[in-house]
Amino acid sequence: MNLNTQGMDTLRLRKTKGPWRRVFDRLLEDRYSSAAAIVLILIIVLGLTAPLYVPFDPTETNPADRMQGMSGTHWLGTDSLGRDLFSRVMSGTTTSLSLGIISVLIGLLFGGAIGLISAYFHRAESVLMRIVDILLAFPSILIALAVVATLGPGVEKAAIAVGIANIPLFARMARSQFISVAKREYVEASRSVGASNARLILKHVIPNALGVLIVYSTVRLGQAILMGTTLGFLGLGAQPPSPEWGAMVSSGRNFLTSNPIEVIVPSVAIFITVICANLLGDGLRDAMDPRGTKSYMPVKQRNRRSMLPKKKVEQ
Amino acid sequence: MNTTLLEINDLQSEIFNKNSSTTVVNNVSLTVGQGETVAIVGESGSGKSMTALSILGLLPRPNGAITSGQIVFDAQNLTELGEQDLNRFRGSEISMIFQDPMTSLNPVFTIGNQLIEALRSHEKISKKEAWLRAVEALRDVHISDAESRMKQYPHELSGGMRQRIMIAMALITRPRLLIADEPTTALDVTVQAQILDLVKELRDKRNLAIVLVTHDLGVVADIADRVYVFYAGNVVESASVHDLFAKPQHPYTQGLLRSVPRGTDNRLQSIRGMVPDLTSIDRTRCAFADRCDFVQQHCLDTEPVLEAADIEHNVACHFYNNLKKRESNADTSA
Amino acid sequence: MRNLLLRRLLQLPVVIVGVLTLVFLIQVLTPGDVAAVIAGDYATPETVEEIRESLGLNKPLYMQYFTYLGNFFVGDLGNSVFTGRPVLDEILRTLPNTVELMLVALVISTTVGVSSGIIAALRPGSLFDKTAMFGALAGLSIPNFVFGLLLILLFSVTLGVLPTSGRGGSLLDISNWPYVIMPAVALSLSSIGSLARVSRSSVLEVMPEDYMRTARSKGLSSRTLIGKHALKNASLPIITLLGLQLGFFLGGSVVIETVFGWPGMGRLSVQAIFNRDFPLVQGCIAIFAIFYVLANLIVDLFYGVIDPRTRVRQ
Numbered sequence: 001m002n003l004n005t006q007g008m009d010t011l012r013l014r015k016t017k018g019p020w021r022r023v024f025d026r027l028l029e030d031r032y033s034s035a036a037a038i039v040l041i042l043i044i045v046l047g048l049t050a051p052l053y054v055p056f057d058p059t060e061t062n063p064a065d066r067m068q069g070m071s072g073t074h075w076l077g078t079d080s081l082g083r084d085l086f087s088r089v090m091s092g093t094t095t096s097l098s099l100g101i102i103s104v105l106i107g108l109l110f111g112g113a114i115g116l117i118s119a120y121f122h123r124a125e126s127v128l129m130r131i132v133d134i135l136l137a138f139p140s141i142l143i144a145l146a147v148v149a150t151l152g153p154g155v156e157k158a159a160i161a162v163g164i165a166n167i168p169l170f171a172r173m174a175r176s177q178f179i180s181v182a183k184r185e186y187v188e189a190s191r192s193v194g195a196s197n198a199r200l201i202l203k204h205v206i207p208n209a210l211g212v213l214i215v216y217s218t219v220r221l222g223q224a225i226l227m228g229t230t231l232g233f234l235g236l237g238a239q240p241p242s243p244e245w246g247a248m249v250s251s252g253r254n255f256l257t258s259n260p261i262e263v264i265v266p267s268v269a270i271f272i273t274v275i276c277a278n279l280l281g282d283g284l285r286d287a288m289d290p291r292g293t294k295s296y297m298p299v300k301q302r303n304r305r306s307m308l309p310k311k312k313v314e315q
Numbered sequence: 316m317n318t319t320l321l322e323i324n325d326l327q328s329e330i331f332n333k334n335s336s337t338t339v340v341n342n343v344s345l346t347v348g349q350g351e352t353v354a355i356v357g358e359s360g361s362g363k364s365m366t367a368l369s370i371l372g373l374l375p376r377p378n379g380a381i382t383s384g385q386i387v388f389d390a391q392n393l394t395e396l397g398e399q400d401l402n403r404f405r406g407s408e409i410s411m412i413f414q415d416p417m418t419s420l421n422p423v424f425t426i427g428n429q430l431i432e433a434l435r436s437h438e439k440i441s442k443k444e445a446w447l448r449a450v451e452a453l454r455d456v457h458i459s460d461a462e463s464r465m466k467q468y469p470h471e472l473s474g475g476m477r478q479r480i481m482i483a484m485a486l487i488t489r490p491r492l493l494i495a496d497e498p499t500t501a502l503d504v505t506v507q508a509q510i511l512d513l514v515k516e517l518r519d520k521r522n523l524a525i526v527l528v529t530h531d532l533g534v535v536a537d538i539a540d541r542v543y544v545f546y547a548g549n550v551v552e553s554a555s556v557h558d559l560f561a562k563p564q565h566p567y568t569q570g571l572l573r574s575v576p577r578g579t580d581n582r583l584q585s586i587r588g589m590v591p592d593l594t595s596i597d598r599t600r601c602a603f604a605d606r607c608d609f610v611q612q613h614c615l616d617t618e619p620v621l622e623a624a625d626i627e628h629n630v631a632c633h634f635y636n637n638l639k640k641r642e643s644n645a646d647t648s649a
Numbered sequence: 650m651r652n653l654l655l656r657r658l659l660q661l662p663v664v665i666v667g668v669l670t671l672v673f674l675i676q677v678l679t680p681g682d683v684a685a686v687i688a689g690d691y692a693t694p695e696t697v698e699e700i701r702e703s704l705g706l707n708k709p710l711y712m713q714y715f716t717y718l719g720n721f722f723v724g725d726l727g728n729s730v731f732t733g734r735p736v737l738d739e740i741l742r743t744l745p746n747t748v749e750l751m752l753v754a755l756v757i758s759t760t761v762g763v764s765s766g767i768i769a770a771l772r773p774g775s776l777f778d779k780t781a782m783f784g785a786l787a788g789l790s791i792p793n794f795v796f797g798l799l800l801i802l803l804f805s806v807t808l809g810v811l812p813t814s815g816r817g818g819s820l821l822d823i824s825n826w827p828y829v830i831m832p833a834v835a836l837s838l839s840s841i842g843s844l845a846r847v848s849r850s851s852v853l854e855v856m857p858e859d860y861m862r863t864a865r866s867k868g869l870s871s872r873t874l875i876g877k878h879a880l881k882n883a884s885l886p887i888i889t890l891l892g893l894q895l896g897f898f899l900g901g902s903v904v905i906e907t908v909f910g911w912p913g914m915g916r917l918s919v920q921a922i923f924n925r926d927f928p929l930v931q932g933c934i935a936i937f938a939i940f941y942v943l944a945n946l947i948v949d950l951f952y953g954v955i956d957p958r959t960r961v962r963q
Binding site for chain 2: 858868869882955
């Protein structure tokens with residue numbers, strides 16, 4: 001009597017491309033995210049190669065040249081100690097970026113491990129998730145501050161601090177992701193033919209959950225860079241004379257009136273990097289979202305709904 | 316059945332996407348008389364729900380729209396009206412109930428609030444009066460303990476109960492036409508029967524006209540006076556319930572009827588192939604040709620139009636006259 | 650409803666003890682001898698010993714832990730190593746200023762963020778929508794200290810209309826309002842961004858719901874449709890986010906108060922970290938976290954009021 005079952009084949013047949021390919025295609029369709037990815041790659045390349053092309057030593061002071069405006073020699077002017085701002089901001093790229101990337105990796109690795117353990121070992125779950133809950137009771141920047149208060153200031157310590165602040169967020173995300181992957185049909189199927197737990201986790205669960213976690217890492221990257229520069233600004237991260245962007249803003253702050261470019265240059269660098277990371281994160285998230293067709297197609301949606309098994313309702 | 320209440324002429328509705336549009340309702344015409352129950356039958360994606368939604372201008376926004384045709388209700392062409400003027404008809408002259416009672420009520424407002432709101436947006440009456448009318452409306456759909464139900468939230472009630480509330484809400488303003496979009500699909504079989512009985516009872520009591528959208532031929536046989544069979548956005552056959560079940564003319568209708576389980580015959584057949592994808596359908600040929608057992612070259616060249624096969628019995632098939640013979644041949648050869 | 654409240658209240662002490670445990674760990678996990686760190690590089694061994702004695706660092710760890718917990722619950726958070734004054738006094742002196750700043754920021758970000766998000770959602774793809782969403786993304790991408798400095802550059806240095814730093818006095822006196830404008834705006838920047846984005850997407854998510862179609866079928870005016878049916882459902886994620894924003898404000902206050910010389914707890918805690926003033930650092934972080942937990946408890950209660958479904962959840 002039910003005529004709806006035929007719709008199912010139609011939907012299955014449409015799935016032809018691999019999931020990663022589809023995500024990539026959709027990302028390419030998104031002009032802003034593609035542009036952001038390109039700019040981000042450019043920033044990374046320019047940052048890594050900075051020592052090859054910057055005209056001045058980024059840390060060498062030269063009081064005679066202090067607070068000069070933009071010129072042929074000093075493209076972006078100089079700071080209050082006569083250091084070339086272009087050389088400093090380009091050399092600082094690696095510090096600020098790697099701070100963000102390392103801290104996200106720390107979050108991904110440890111948070112992912114905690115998520116995996118608590119998704120599979122029920123005894124560990126309650127304890128681990130309680131701890132995660134308590135850590136989530138702290139705003140992330142407070143965790144970072146607490147860690148810096150413990151370890152003392154420094155750029156490596158700031159990376160660890162921001163990383164630790166990331167762990168509970170990733171743990172939450174990873175746990176729900178691992179649980180949802182474990183419930184999927186093919187995992188159930190492998191389990192039913194007697195695949196071992198370890199094999200299941202390695203072969204099916206981790207690769208499938210990783211996609212979402214990598215996207216989440218990109219989403220967090222912008223915030224991590226921001227938090228790293230914030231610690232730098234507060235004087236708790238990278239220490240002078242390191243050309244880290246946050247620290248540069250902090251030292252330029254005292255000359256806001258006389259030499260505003262000293263604040264503006266590193267600020268613009270932070271802004272461009274973070275907005276690109278955010279755009280890329282947004283784009284990846286949209287591309288991963290299976291419902292993420294931006295103009296929604298009601299006909300298909302109605303089909304899909306009527307495919308669901310009839311709801312059991314008691315009167 | 317004497318006077319026409321609703322008349323749809325050559326209705327065409329489309330869903331627009333970024334660079335393309337899909338015709339989900341294609342030149343559909345149908346009429347509903349006063350107090351008449353008209354069923355619209357078809358598979359999902361046949362445009363039956365979209366036709367129902369078009370009547371009240373409820374196509375999904377912002378990318379759904381009626382692109383041509385008329386919907387005349389009581390001598391007023393509804394397609395000409397703006398949102399505000401249409402609101403005078405919505406929920407007052409014409410009401411609608413939907414497929415899924417679990418999601419069709421707003422979860423954050425009480426039943427009473429939603430019932431009263433339906434009433435007070437069309438009639439200037441006091442809150443107290445509206446409350447009494449709402450309680451009465453709940454009693455009309457046989458909800459026990461109506462006063463306390465008023466204060467409950469949708470999630471506290473079962474699916475069947477919620478569908479009763481949807482019906483009460485639709486009928487509280489005493490409309491002349493009720494559009495029911497798959498009203499029993501999401502419900503348990505036993506509850507389905509209760510809801511259908513309720514609809515029949517209210518229809519007879521109030522001389523209510525009903526447009527019933529369904530894919531369930533059992534429901535059609537139970538309640539409808541006349542039937543329109545939809546396929547790929549077109550009407551392919553229309554007839555009285557008796558004629559349709561007794562002498563179906565379109566091969567698609569015949570296929571549908573064969574796929575309904577009956578007591579006497581235990582062979583159950585399904586129509587081969589699958590519902591065509593409306594986004595890529597070719598409107599210059601018969602939309603059913605790919606699935607038809609009797610397909611001819613002519614079917615692939617020309618789109619058939621509705622023509623009278625009998626009194627009040629229309630069919631859109633080039634070869635409906637010859638089908639009977641062919642069918643018996645096919646049976647013997649198989 | 651009562652169940653939910655009870656459960657949350659029962660959880661509260663557990664969470665607070667957890668918070669205090671982590672805060673206690675700050676001292677334990679600090680590499681090297683805390684007493685020596687506090688005393689500084691040139692202290693005599695006697696001074697170090699004295700500090701060790703006064704902080705109870707010579708006692709076994711579990712004793713220190715229970716003493717810390719016990720003292721905390723009777724309001725003894727220790728004394729600041731730097732000023733010698735009780736930590737609680739320092740906090741109570743600065744907390745109201747921080748709360749004041751946060752409340753102003755909350756009002757600004759809610760009105761600006763939520764309303765622009767809703768307007769954007771009602772006309773998706775419009776110029777307003779695009780501008781607002783780009784602005785929101787930009788807001789999330791500018792560090793608040795940079796934005797604060799830009800505000801100073803514009804309104805204090807260039808235009809000379811707003812004071813660069815300090816608090817002035819009570820907000821009850823309207824002449825003190827100029828002091829709070831820039832810090833509050835700088836603090837609310839990223840919240841405006843995320844609130845606008847979430848408000849937009851939650852309104853957009855609600856619009857195609859079945860119950861919205863039902864509401865349309867009843868012939869309700871678009872004002873009732875949006876203002877009543879859409880908004881109440883869309884407000885759930887917005888309210889959750891508001892709770893999280895309080896956390897951002899707490900974190901942000903650390904930076905913003907430093908930039909604008911606002912005499913609040915954020916600046917206090919940064920100074921404490923610099924001074925290696927462990928009792929004060931611990932006190933500040935503990936109070937911040939507890940404040941955040943309580944704020945989220947209130948948000949959860951709000952949630953229950955708005956969404957009837959959460960009231961019966963076991």
